[in-house]
Amino acid sequence: xxxxxxxxxxxxxxxxxxxxxxxxxxxxxxxxxxxxxxxxxxxxxxxxxxxxxxxxxxxxxxxxxxxxxxxxxxxxxxxxxxxxxxxxxxxxxxxxxxxxxxxxxxxxxxxxxxxxxxxxxxxxxxxxxxxxxxxxxxxxxxxxxxxxxxxxxxxxxxxxxxxxxxxxxxxxxxxxxxxxxxxxxxxxxxxxxxxxxxxxxxxxxxxxxxxxxxxxxxxxxxxxxxxxxxxxxxxxxxxxxxxxxxxxxxxxxxxxxxxxxxxxxxxxxxxxxxxxxxxxxxxxxxxxxxxxxxxxxxxxxxxxxxxxxxxxxxxxxxxxxxxxxxxxxxxxxxxxxxxxxxxxxxxxxxxxxxxxxxxxxxxxxxxxxxxxxxxxxxxxxxxxxxxxxxxxxxxxxxxxxxxxxxxx
Amino acid sequence: xxxxxxxxxxxxxxxxxxxxxxxxxxxxxxxxxxxxxxxxxxxxxxxxxxxxxxxxxxxxxxxxxxxxxxxxxxxxxxxxxxxxxxxxxxxxxxxxxxxxxxxxxxxxxxxxxxxxxxxxxxxxxxxxxxxxxxxxxxxxxxxxxxxxxxxxxxxxxxxxxxxxxxxxxxxxxxxxxxxxxxxxxxxxxxxxxxxxxxxxxxxxxxxxxxxxxxxxxxxxxxxxxxxxxxxxxxxxxxxxxxxxxxxxxxxxxxxxxxxxxxxxxxxxxxxxxxxxxxxxxxxxxxxxxx
Numbered sequence: 001x002x003x004x005x006x007x008x009x010x011x012x013x014x015x016x017x018x019x020x021x022x023x024x025x026x027x028x029x030x031x032x033x034x035x036x037x038x039x040x041x042x043x044x045x046x047x048x049x050x051x052x053x054x055x056x057x058x059x060x061x062x063x064x065x066x067x068x069x070x071x072x073x074x075x076x077x078x079x080x081x082x083x084x085x086x087x088x089x090x091x092x093x094x095x096x097x098x099x100x101x102x103x104x105x106x107x108x109x110x111x112x113x114x115x116x117x118x119x120x121x122x123x124x125x126x127x128x129x130x131x132x133x134x135x136x137x138x139x140x141x142x143x144x145x146x147x148x149x150x151x152x153x154x155x156x157x158x159x160x161x162x163x164x165x166x167x168x169x170x171x172x173x174x175x176x177x178x179x180x181x182x183x184x185x186x187x188x189x190x191x192x193x194x195x196x197x198x199x200x201x202x203x204x205x206x207x208x209x210x211x212x213x214x215x216x217x218x219x220x221x222x223x224x225x226x227x228x229x230x231x232x233x234x235x236x237x238x239x240x241x242x243x244x245x246x247x248x249x250x251x252x253x254x255x256x257x258x259x260x261x262x263x264x265x266x267x268x269x270x271x272x273x274x275x276x277x278x279x280x281x282x283x284x285x286x287x288x289x290x291x292x293x294x295x296x297x298x299x300x301x302x303x304x305x306x307x308x309x310x311x312x313x314x315x316x317x318x319x320x321x322x323x324x325x326x327x328x329x330x331x332x333x334x335x336x337x338x339x340x341x342x343x344x345x346x347x348x349x350x351x352x353x354x355x356x357x358x359x360x361x362x363x364x365x366x367x368x369x370x371x372x373x374x375x376x377x378x379x380x381x382x383x384x385x386x387x388x389x390x391x392x393x394x395x396x397x398x399x400x401x402x403x404x405x406x407x408x
Numbered sequence: 409x410x411x412x413x414x415x416x417x418x419x420x421x422x423x424x425x426x427x428x429x430x431x432x433x434x435x436x437x438x439x440x441x442x443x444x445x446x447x448x449x450x451x452x453x454x455x456x457x458x459x460x461x462x463x464x465x466x467x468x469x470x471x472x473x474x475x476x477x478x479x480x481x482x483x484x485x486x487x488x489x490x491x492x493x494x495x496x497x498x499x500x501x502x503x504x505x506x507x508x509x510x511x512x513x514x515x516x517x518x519x520x521x522x523x524x525x526x527x528x529x530x531x532x533x534x535x536x537x538x539x540x541x542x543x544x545x546x547x548x549x550x551x552x553x554x555x556x557x558x559x560x561x562x563x564x565x566x567x568x569x570x571x572x573x574x575x576x577x578x579x580x581x582x583x584x585x586x587x588x589x590x591x592x593x594x595x596x597x598x599x600x601x602x603x604x605x606x607x608x609x610x611x612x613x614x615x616x617x618x619x620x621x622x623x624x625x626x627x628x629x630x631x632x633x634x635x636x637x638x639x640x641x642x643x644x645x646x647x648x649x650x651x652x653x654x655x656x657x658x659x660x661x662x663x664x665x666x667x668x669x670x671x672x673x674x675x676x677x678x679x680x681x682x683x684x685x686x687x688x689x690x691x692x693x694x695x696x697x698x
Contacts, residue, residue, distance in 0.1 A: 036517060038623055041525045168668055194666040201618055201627040204424045204548060205662040205670070208417055211542045225526070226627045229618040232529060236545035236617065238536035257619070259531035296524070 026069040027062075027322055029054070029309070030089030030098035032110070037077025038199070038224040042251040043102045045302035046124060047072060048292050050099055053309035055291065063313045064320075071095055077102075077224075079109040086110040090117040096322040097122060097312055099305060103223065104128060104171040108398065111136065115396050120324045122312070124304040126246060126271070128174035129353075129380075130399040132388035134328060138353045139304045139311070139345075143178040144382040145358050146246040146269040149375050151182045151219070153360065154244045154267060159216025160188035165206060165230070166221035168195035174400050175221050175246065181401055191215045201226040203233045210239060217242040220266075228254055235262035242267065249273060253297035255367040266363040271356040272303035272342040275369040284341035307340040311347065314338065332391045343376065350389045353380035413540020418659060424548050426655030427555035431613060432628040433635035433647050434558060435606030441641035442579045442599055444501060445494060448508040450607055450632060451625020452515035456482040457608025458615035458624060459523070465530045471616065478612030479605045486604020490597050498596075512625075519622040527620035551613055558609070559648050575599055634678045640688020650689050653677070 031050055034043045054068045062068055071093045073085040082101065089095045090113065097120045101107040104127050114121045114135045122137050129142035155162070162183050166172030172195060180190055191213045194206055210218060220243050222230055231254060242265040248254050250270030255263045274285055274297060284306075288298055315336060319326035330336060337346035343357035360373040387405035388395070399405055436450045461478035465471055489511065497504045534546040566572035577585045578595040586592050610628065618624060635654060639646030657677055662670035685692040 036520050036622075038621075040520065041621065044525055196667045197671050199627060199630075200667050200671070201624075202425075202428055204545075205421045205659055206667060208421060208542055209663065209666070214541075225619045225621040225623065229627075232532055232619075233545070233617055236532035236534075236536060236547055238538070238543040238545075257526055258529050262531075294524075296526070 026067045027316065028069050028071055028093065028095040029312075030085075030093060030095035030100070031070055031072040032075050032082060032085050032089065032098060032100035033072075034077040034102050034106075035074040038226060039077040039102045041225055041253075041257075042299060042301060045295060045297065045299055046099075046102075046305040048288075048295060049298075049302040049304075049306035050309055052288060052291050053306045056287075057309065057313055064317050068309075068313075075100075075106065079103075079106050082106045082110040083113060086113045086119075086121075087117075090114070090119045096120070096316075099124060099308060101125060102301070103169070104174075105169050107131075108170060111396075118324065120327065122308045124308050125301050126250070126304075128171050128178070128400075129382060130174065131397075132351060132383055132390065132394075132399060132405065133396045134352070134390045134394035135324070135396070136352060137308075137311075137331075137347065138351075138380075139308045140301070140354075141246075141269075141271045141356050141358065142353060142380050142382065143175060143246070145271070145356050145378045145380060147175070147178050147182055149358055149373075149378065150244050150246070150267060150269040150360065151179060152186050153373065154217050154242065155183070155186050155188050158242050160186070161191045161214075161216045162188055162219060163192040163210055163213065163215035163217075164190065164219040164221065165194045165196060165210075166219075167223035167227060168197045169223075170398075171223060172196075172221050176219075177401055179219050179221075196222065196227060198224055199226045201229045203230045204237070206230070207234050207237045207239050210241070211237075215241065217244055219243070220245045221247060223247060225252070228252055228257075231258055231262040240265070244268075246270075249361055249363060249369070250300040253299060255363045255369065256297055258367075260367040261365045263363045263367060264365045268361045268363075269358050270300045270361055271358055272298075272300040272340075273359070273361060273369070274298040275361070276342065276359060276371075278341075278343075280339065280343070281341045303341050307338060307345065310338055310340075311336060328390075348380050348384060349391050351380055351383035352390055353383065355379045410540060413542065416539055417542050417544075418663070420544055420548070421659035421663065422656045423552040424655075425658045426651050427548075427551045428614075428628075429631055429635045429651035429654055430555040430559065430648065431551070431606075431610040432632040433639070433651065434562065434643060435603040435608075435610065436632045437636050437639065437641075437643045437647040438562075438606065439600055439603035440636055441643055441646070442575065443498075443596065443603075445498075445504050445600070446501060446508070447603065448505055449489075449512040449515065450508075451627075451629045452512050453482045453486060453604040453607035453625075454611035454614075454628050455515065455519065455622065455625040456485055457611030458618070458620060459519070459527060459611075460608070461612035461615045462527055462530050462620055465616075466528070471530075471533055475609065475612035475615075478615070479609035482608020482611065483601045483605025486607075487597050487601035489604075490600040494600060495593070495596070516622045516625070523622070525621065529618075529620055530616050532616045547617065554613060558606070559644070563644055571595075571598065631674070634674055636688075637678050638681045638688055640685075640690035640692075642690035642694065645693045646688050646690030653689075 033046050075081040099122045124139045126140040164176050166176045244267045249268040315327045315330050318330045332349045334349045346355045358375040439447045457478035460481045461474040464474035536543045578592045639650030657673045658670045661673040
């Protein structure tokens with residue numbers, strides 16, 4: 001059938017007849033996520049989220065009548081694979097948009113390639129914030145959403161002496177800087193900070209270092225499966241301090257994987273986890289389990305990835321094409337919003353980051369989750385306030401609190 | 409009392425690092441030292457031991473038995489692999505590296521595909537005790553004890569048993585041993601199995617304290633190789649003292665400036681040692697005899 005249709009369509013194209021048949025050409029979405037390696041636990045669900053949304057959209061007539069087609073590669077938790085596959089999807093597969101990346105190291109590894117080939121990449125992951133790049137749309141939560149809520153809450157509840165242990169790469173370092181600043185602003189004291197190289201799995205000495213200074217609570221910014229051995233080891237050394245985190249539970253569902261009570265008294269700010277008890281969340285979870293009955297956990301990154309496909313559909317339909325400039329014009333209108341499983345979310349035109357409902361999740365002694373507090377509609381304000389405005393210019397840079405955009 | 413508790417805390421940490429290094433490295437050291445095989449699939453034997461141990465524990469087997477079962481299964485898998493692959497690559501060290509690396513990748517990815525991205529943990533047994541300002545995990549003391557017992561056990565195995573004597577004879581002079589009627593093929597097989605079994609033992613022992621994922625073996629690999637490189641080919645004159653020295657260095661640096669310093673110290677020591685003593689500690693200790 002296609003063999004007959006294609007020459008006809010080409011002929012019509014040559015004659016300048018923009019027929020509705022032309023519109024049947026699929027929209028291609030590149031998916032680069034870690035389906036093996038150190039990060040796979042947290043990221044296989046992202047791929048499933050994208051597949052679920054794609055199936056729903058295609059069953060419902062596609063995007064503007066065009067079917068959505070996925071080009072999926074396993075990036076193996078390896079930064080160089082991201083660079084390889086990013087080149088491949090942009091140059092060879094010629095995808096219209098890419099959904100890519102878990103670790104911030106991998107994002108910074110592929111971002112220059114997206115910029116070079118003028119691609120459009122969605123980063124559907126919570127991270128340390130600060131990426132001001134017109135070719136990136138970030139649907140994950142950022143520090144002003146996760147830390148500005150969490151740290152003051154913890155300091156009020158438990159005390160002002162704070163100890164941070166963080167993974168030693170850009171995510172951990174910059175997140176720790178945010179924690180440091182917020183603790184200081186609220187009149188607290190950092191009694192310790194330790195950065196752990198990725199892949200470290202033995203924490204006896206770190207636990208002892210923490211016991212030496214007796215903090216009121218610990219901020220755990222540990223990443224990857226090797227580092228999550230910390231909780232079990234801290235528990236067996238009877239270190240039972242309250243913990244605060246932006247990455248645990250909402251990403252690696254440690255409360256499901258480890259025996260209680262090793263994660264007891266862990267507080268996490270997350271924009272979604274499967275325990276969120278709203279009708280929208282329940283309906284979402286039911287759809288999910290119908291397609292993926294064996295899914296161990298639906299985390300915030302899975303929801304981000306799912307809703308990002310719908311956001312992309314909305315932007316393409318409103319722009320009338322997959323052209324990136326046209327899409328950015330739609331974003332600049334400032335009302336690209338949707339009702340996601342977590343609640344209403346909107347894309348901020350200045351930073352191309354997303355507003356979120358932030359749930360404070362508390363892990364109990366038996367590892368059940370309660371939500372002592374929910375913040376609705378927290379905007380990703382920091383970049384815009386600091387001077388990043390992608391509707392005006394595109395610096396394609398990552399900023400940090402100590403290295404903000406220069407103001408003219 | 410404050411001084412004593414600090415001293416104990418330091419010894420505990422050094423002992424903990426020592427136990428990890430010894431247990432992670434001794435299987436690798438035996439296979440490398442006695443057979444000259446550099447086994448890059450070492451981490452996957454650890455993985456095998458850990459998964460078997462955790463599964464058996466979840467099915468209700470007492471932990472000590474599960475650990476031994478993990479070691480046994482890893483040892484048997486090791487012997488099968490020796491028969492199928494390694495045996496054909498003796499005297500081709502570079503080819504063995506590639507082959508064992510391939511086995512390692514197949515095992516990691518196979519585990520991911522068949523068993524999923526993670527296995528639920530079993531929880532660390534025993535409790536904790538307090539001394540001075542610090543509280544400690546009792547299970548970690550068991551690990552230190554087991555590391556020492558493993559070394560003693562291996563020493564007795566190689567010096568006091570018939571297998572030990574046959575193994576040493578085979579390794580020193582394979583042709584003479586063969587001429588005297590020793591089944592050298594079987595000895596190689598058993599020795600490789602022993603190395604794999606020791607890796608499985610390490611996996612089983614650490615399974616209750618770690619995240620169980622297909623890539624968990626790689627968490628042991630760097631430390632194991634550093635210990636073997638620093639120690640050299642002999643397990644008693646090399647691996648054991650190397651682990652002790654590295655354990656003290658690692659604990660001291662980590663206590664002073666965090667995990668990063670500990671890791672740097674470990675690798676710097678390895679660089680210095682191979683520069684000054686190319687054949688490792690044991691090569692240096694045995695230089696007169698060599």
